Amino acid sequence: MENDIDIPPPSYKIVLLGDSSVGKTCLVHRFITNKFDQNTANTIGAAFITKKYTSANKPDRQLKFEIWDTAGQERYRSLTPMYYRNAKVALVCFDMNNFETTFKTAKFWIEQIELNGATDASDPIEIRLVGNKMDLFDKPQPEDLTEEQQNRAKDQKQETNNTITFHRTSAKDGSGVTEVFDSIIDNLDDDFFKFYFDKKRAELEAGRDGDQLSNILGSRLQNTATSRCC
Amino acid sequence: MSELSPSPSRNGETSNHIKYNVSFSSTSKLAVPSIANPTLPTGEPTTAINLENAGPSESSFILEEDDHHLQVVSTSRHSVASDSSYPGSGGQDSEYEEEDGNNVNSSHIEEEALQNMLSDLIRSNRSYVNVRDNSLPLRELSFLDLNIFPNTHEAKNELEFYEKHIQIQKDNDEPAFHQKLKHFFILSTAGKPIFSMHGSDDLIMGYMGIITTIVCTFEESMKEDFKSIMVGDKTKIVVLNKSPLLLVAISQISYELMSSNTDSTSSNKEDKESDSDDILLINQLNTLYKYLLAILSKPTIEKNFHNRMNYDLRKVLTPLDFQNLEALCMKLTYGLPLLNQGESISDTESFDFFIGELMDSSIQSVKVTNTTRMKLNNILLSCKRLKLRDDDSALNRSSETASLIFNRTTKEAEKYLGDDLLFSFLLASSNKILNYMKPKNHSLSNEDMKLLFSMISAAEYQNRGGSFDEDLWIPLCLPNFNPNGFLYVFVKKISLSSYLQSSTVDQYLTIVLVSSNKNTFFQMRELSRFIINKIVKREQFLTTLTDELTGSTKLSILNDIKVPAIKHFIYKLKETNQFIMNDMVHFNNDRSMNTLLQLVYFYSILHNSRATRIKSKLKSTYNQQQGSNFVNPINTYKIDNKKLTYVKWQGAGSIVTGFMLSDNSFEFYCLSNEEIDSKELISSSLKIIRWCEKYRKRLFLGGGVVF
Numbered sequence: 016m017e018n019d020i021d022i023p024p025p026s027y028k029i030v031l032l033g034d035s036s037v038g039k040t041c042l043v044h045r046f047i048t049n050k051f052d053q054n055t056a057n058t059i060g061a062a063f064i065t066k067k068y069t070s071a072n073k074p075d076r077q078l079k080f081e082i083w084d085t086a087g088q089e090r091y092r093s094l095t096p097m098y099y100r101n102a103k104v105a106l107v108c109f110d111m112n113n114f115e116t117t118f119k120t121a122k123f124w125i126e127q128i129e130l131n132g133a134t135d136a137s138d139p140i141e142i143r144l145v146g147n148k149m150d151l152f153d154k155p156q157p158e159d160l161t162e163e164q165q166n167r168a169k170d171q172k173q174e175t176n177n178t179i180t181f182h183r184t185s186a187k188d189g190s191g192v193t194e195v196f197d198s199i200i201d202n203l204d205d206d207f208f209k210f211y212f213d214k215k216r217a218e219l220e221a222g223r224d225g226d227q228l229s230n231i232l233g234s235r236l237q238n239t240a241t242s243r244c245c
Numbered sequence: 246m247s248e249l250s251p252s253p254s255r256n257g258e259t260s261n262h263i264k265y266n267v268s269f270s271s272t273s274k275l276a277v278p279s280i281a282n283p284t285l286p287t288g289e290p291t292t293a294i295n296l297e298n299a300g301p302s303e304s305s306f307i308l309e310e311d312d313h314h315l316q317v318v319s320t321s322r323h324s325v326a327s328d329s330s331y332p333g334s335g336g337q338d339s340e341y342e343e344e345d346g347n348n349v350n351s352s353h354i355e356e357e358a359l360q361n362m363l364s365d366l367i368r369s370n371r372s373y374v375n376v377r378d379n380s381l382p383l384r385e386l387s388f389l390d391l392n393i394f395p396n397t398h399e400a401k402n403e404l405e406f407y408e409k410h411i412q413i414q415k416d417n418d419e420p421a422f423h424q425k426l427k428h429f430f431i432l433s434t435a436g437k438p439i440f441s442m443h444g445s446d447d448l449i450m451g452y453m454g455i456i457t458t459i460v461c462t463f464e465e466s467m468k469e470d471f472k473s474i475m476v477g478d479k480t481k482i483v484v485l486n487k488s489p490l491l492l493v494a495i496s497q498i499s500y501e502l503m504s505s506n507t508d509s510t511s512s513n514k515e516d517k518e519s520d521s522d523d524i525l526l527i528n529q530l531n532t533l534y535k536y537l538l539a540i541l542s543k544p545t546i547e548k549n550f551h552n553r554m555n556y557d558l559r560k561v562l563t564p565l566d567f568q569n570l571e572a573l574c575m576k577l578t579y580g581l582p583l584l585n586q587g588e589s590i591s592d593t594e595s596f597d598f599f600i601g602e603l604m605d606s607s608i609q610s611v612k613v614t615n616t617t618r619m620k621l622n623n624i625l626l627s628c629k630r631l632k633l634r635d636d637d638s639a640l641n642r643s644s645e646t647a648s649l650i651f652n653r654t655t656k657e658a659e660k661y662l663g664d665d666l667l668f669s670f671l672l673a674s675s676n677k678i679l680n681y682m683k684p685k686n687h688s689l690s691n692e693d694m695k696l697l698f699s700m701i702s703a704a705e706y707q708n709r710g711g712s713f714d715e716d717l718w719i720p721l722c723l724p725n726f727n728p729n730g731f732l733y734v735f736v737k738k739i740s741l742s743s744y745l746q747s748s749t750v751d752q753y754l755t756i757v758l759v760s761s762n763k764n765t766f767f768q769m770r771e772l773s774r775f776i777i778n779k780i781v782k783r784e785q786f787l788t789t790l791t792d793e794l795t796g797s798t799k800l801s802i803l804n805d806i807k808v809p810a811i812k813h814f815i816y817k818l819k820e821t822n823q824f825i826m827n828d829m830v831h832f833n834n835d836r837s838m839n840t841l842l843q844l845v846y847f848y849s850i851l852h853n854s855r856a857t858r859i860k861s862k863l864k865s866t867y868n869q870q871q872g873s874n875f876v877n878p879i880n881t882y883k884i885d886n887k888k889l890t891y892v893k894w895q896g897a898g899s900i901v902t903g904f905m906l907s908d909n910s911f912e913f914y915c916l917s918n919e920e921i922d923s924k925e926l927i928s929s930s931l932k933i934i935r936w937c938e939k940y941r942k943r944l945f946l947g948g949g950v951v952f
Contacts, residue, residue: 035563047713057565059704060719063766090541090561094720097764
């Protein structure tokens with residue numbers, strides 16, 4: 016019953032943060048197109064990408080991801096708060112092969128989110144720490160990070176109030192990428208969907224009576240086809 | 246080897262900066278035309294001979310009999326004043342004073358007059374050209390034949406030459422580094438390297454030191470800005486001092502070393518007067534400098550260096566920035582794109598860029614019918630009138646929640662969605678404008694637009710196929726608009742064909758919305774959705790638009806107006822500084838590097854050759870023909886400021902004729918690689934020019950729509 020065709024899936028904002036060249040854009044592109052381009056160029060400013068996605072584990076749950084892929088380069092930092100301000104999830108990325116530098120930047124972003132991110136204390140931004148470029152990692156063990164690095168990632172977890180989950184991914188060979196997004200959907204409360212659909216249905220009912228919905232959607236985009244609603 | 250005698254005026258240059266001629270003979274024997282003897286003895290190597298009184302026709306013969314390289318066989322000009330200090334004199338164009346205000350109004354008179362005049366000029370040269378031509382086997386023209394670049398290492402083919410002398414090479418190979426024809430360096434005034442077109446860091450470090458030392462020495466000991474130096478007659482070094490940055494260009498390319506004789510009405514006229522010989526390279530350096538301003542803004546650069554003189558600017562530059570700078574270097578110099586090993590040229594963006602720069606920062610617009618353009622203009626205008634509604638409160642949560650809650654119904658709450666929208670563009674390909682909207686009191690310079698578009702195409706690169714739904718938000722400083730602050734650019738690329746059921750070709754449209762407020766991404770996104778909806782709403786309009794755009798990307802005017810002899814042309818409208826040209830494929834039936842470099846060379850020479858005013862000659866021709874009782878002062882045919890240049894390259898079995906005609910409103914350049922007589926050349930040219938005038942509204946965007 017939650018998959019009413021009339022009602023678009025709830026949108027869900029995600030922001031990718033992290034140092035330059037850790038693979039944020041590649042992660043997003045792997046998720047969106049399932050492709051990898053070795054020559055991906057640096058992001059200028061930011062890119063806003065949307066995709067409707069159904070969890071592989073819970074096929075009744077669909078979200079419209081609204082993903083902010085931000086530039087890692089230092090000179091764009093002043094803009095970044097705008098991107099994570101209303102985000103539900105922050106994917107804070109680092110390069111497992113360039114741990115020291117990129118993890119330091121990851122830490123910086125986690126601190127920034129804690130300082131400025133929470134617009135509402137009851138709804139903190141969920142932080143997911145993503146170690147990318149797993150394929151390049153020379154340790155053959157499944158536990159890729161060195162023990163010390165793992166401990167530091169864990170410490171980081173304890174220092175913060177936001178929930179932190181740790182993922183390992185490779186945008187190049189695709190491992191772990193969809194799992195990140197699946198787990199975002201899977202971890203959501205049932206209430207989230209219930210609340211959303213109840214609200215939308217109520218709006219729709221009201222709209223049929225009072226023409227309110229068409230008022231909201233229609234009058235500005237007068238007579239415009241809404242076939243491409245995104 | 247024949248060479249022109251050095252032009253005396255160059256040595257005696259008086260300008261407000263130091264011009265250091267280490268040794269001088271002639272800058273370019275190809276480039277500098279001279280007054281020459283029309284009764285030239287054939288069959289032996291010849292030097293240009295000065296003719297005291299050239300009369301109405303001045304021609305130069307610069308020939309090398311034993312050499313299969315193409316030469317400028319003749320440059321014909323029309324000038325009545327005997328001006329023996331002709332080459333490089335940098336003075337005013339020679340002309341007659343106009344005697345009275347009577348004008349000719351008939352275009353066929355113009356045509357005849359021009360034809361007579363040109364054939365007069367060429368006749369004596371042509372027979373000579375033909376004799377020589379017959380003795381040589383026909384084969385395809387190579388840019389190597391043109392002697393554009395010194396081929397001292399005897400590269401056997403184009404590719405070898407490209408790899409040796411042109412291609413960007415960043416390694417430690419010092420001999421290879423010195424074989425490159427063009428170098429660009431950006432360094433801090435403290436001598437720290439920031440960017441180099443060729444060579445590794447280790448390799449260039451020493452040269453950076455030398456450059457800073459020279460510049461400092463001039464500054465401190467001579468209280469002068471060091472601007473340019475000529476090393477021998479083949480190499481020029483130009484420095485642009487934008488403290489805390491220094492930009493350096495070193496060129497050995499013939500068409501970059503000839504003195505520019507444009508009659509441009511460009512804004513930097515003062516620069517032109519003082520550095521007319523260096524202006525080409527200085528403009529190139531300015532383009533690189535403005536790229537840095539665009540991504541960083543002036544205060545950021547100054548602040549960084551103010552804190553520490555030995556600041557390393559590379560820290561804030563990304564690999565993409567370096568790639569963009571390299572691409573700029575190649576585009577500015579050769580009109581070539583950055584090519585990977587074995588890659589061939591896939592689009593003409595870099596050539597378009599080069600021609601745009603050559604035409605004094607001119608830009609191209611997309612050819613569509615005026616109706617279509619007006620419809621799109623209206624869509625852009627209407628998005629400025631969109632009200633901000635209640636359901637947009639989410640967009641403005643941070644700043645306007647209060648006003649929306651408390652004043653929902655009052656007028657104050659009726660904010661406009663596009664309040665912060667400054668400029669909007671619709672682009673059909675990365676560098677061609679379909680529509681432009683601007684506020685009443687502001688506008689963007691062509692330089693800023695070009696910067697904006699090249700940033701957009703660099704940013705769009707990831708999503709080439711438009712395969713997924715992506716909106717870009719790019720902070721950018723547009724230095725001519727405001728070097729101290731950033732604007733925020735919303736970019737959305739859509740595939741028009743994806744909205745059409747039956748569509749054979751992919752046609753893309755890019756929506757560009759420039760906002761003054763960094764927090765207005767979602768407002769701009771809303772506007773873009775409105776624009777898209779409006780465009781795709783009616784299938785008929787969408788189909789028309791898609792068809793028109795598909796047709797215009799490959800401009801085949803030459804087929805449309807049946808001028809088979811003309812292979813390539815550029816028509817520039819001076820008023821708005823916009824130009825059109827046909828697809829380069831028509832010139833040699835390909836878009837190869839060879840063709841591209843030839844066009845770059847021909848147009849550089851044609852553009853930089855000193856043109857001569859012909860208004861009085863036209864007038865006198867008319868007077869001879871019609872007598873003086875034909876008076877029509879009302880219907881004015883504008884012969885004011887009409888100029889022409891004619892250049893012919895011949896050799897290796899090929900002939901290329903270049904022709905330029907301009908007046909106050911337009912500049913026209915064309916090339917033919919067939920036998921063409923002056924009559925046909927003039928009538929074909931005028932046919933194209935009239936066609937361009939007739940379809941002016943389709944071909945040119947004009948000043949854009951104003952809100």
